[in-house]
Amino acid sequence: MHRLDEETLKLEKEIVNYALERVALQPPPLDGPRSEAELADLFGKNITEEGVGGHEALRRFIEGYAPATLSSDHPRFLAFVPVAPTKASILFDMVVSASCISGTSWLEAAGAIFCENEAISWLAGLAGMPEGSGGTFVSGGSLANLSGLHAARQRLKERRSFVRPDRFRIIASEEAHSSIASAANLMDLELILVPVSQPGRLDGKALSATWDGLTPEERGSVVAVVATAGTTNLGLIDDLASIAAFTRENDLWLHVDAAYGGAALNSFMRSRFDGIELADSFIVDPHKWLFAPFDAAAIIYRDPQYARRALTQEAGYLDEINRDSAWNPSSYGYHLSRRVRGLPFWFSLATYGTRKYREAVESSLDLARATAREIERRDYLELSLEPELSVVVFTRNGWDAELYQRWSVQALRDEVGFVLPTTLHGSPAARFCFVNPTTTLDDVKAILDTLAWEPRGA
């Protein structure tokens, strides 16, 4: 298993050829899910005492399991927040896999971490974070948010006037991503939700109204205020300037979740992010709109020392890496062993330059605006609100939740596109999220055309 014998060399060619063919597909197949029973029927058991052999395992994957696995980088994959890795980032991801790097500590991976940190610095610079800020790459926005909130609680605990509260609390808007509630749950924090007026942006005024309703003890227990720069459902940016003014005035940690929207810091939308430079921590996912493959999320701290004290794991066998002041990514996220998952992003930035990134992000912003105009032109559709980033939400006249659902299933079955309905203010709606620069207005029109008719069998 660990020797490169003749058979393995043959397998190497097959695997690399398959991977390169997949990279070359333009577009990749959209594909679609199959039931567990159907998949189980395809080949029976794959994992056996003697093994089925690499050639056979690869054949089964290519012919059976891959077609039952959606390509998130298909230009008509417009559900959730898609992914659209650059060719260079995908190719370099193979190098990361082949290189077997432990990204835990500087001792093990100085060169790779140096490169990752260059990418982190670029992101920090876009946000206007000061010298000395830093962070690392974790697996996703959820873990990045959890790590940021851990660091925030550490700062509160280290305050001279700190009195342990009955329960720690965080404040976030009703529109904050579900991972914030999940992090609060894991950390046993009470989540105080600020009601926001439609369409759903948090601002300093709403925050202040909620704050005024808290007792002095409750105020003393607030670990952080969470703002969102690019809400997932609507793509809205909270009013970061007024929120930051409020958190500064009240000495509160500001955590900005820019997992999806942070890419637009490098675009003509930059001024809408004003205030982010005052964040104590912020996150952005390169695997969303910064064209890196799954999985990579950056967590960046204004003063990384709080994270270091909150997150460093102590054990005898780790003393050697914890002793010195070198930059160990294990101290800046909730993890220990770690893939150097920021490297494909770094390689791609270095390859293409940041201007190409700006142009690619702006192409999605432009497409969202063009899509809004296209929706307005069609009398059977209604735009729900003007897009701010690259999410477009709209309704089909006369449709209930079941019709949206049937349309979505049919669109995927016909491989027209992967589009999922959402809920807006309690009512069903259609939603597109654009992050893929290869998606065209013609792709959008083809999907909008399918909304003109009732789904088959309706």
Ligand SMILES: Cc1ncc(COP(=O)(O)O)c(C=O)c1O
């Ligand atoms: C604003 C926001 N925050 C956090 C997350 C969670 O990120 P991940 O799926 O990488 O854990 C998402 C995911 O869509 C998001 O849109």
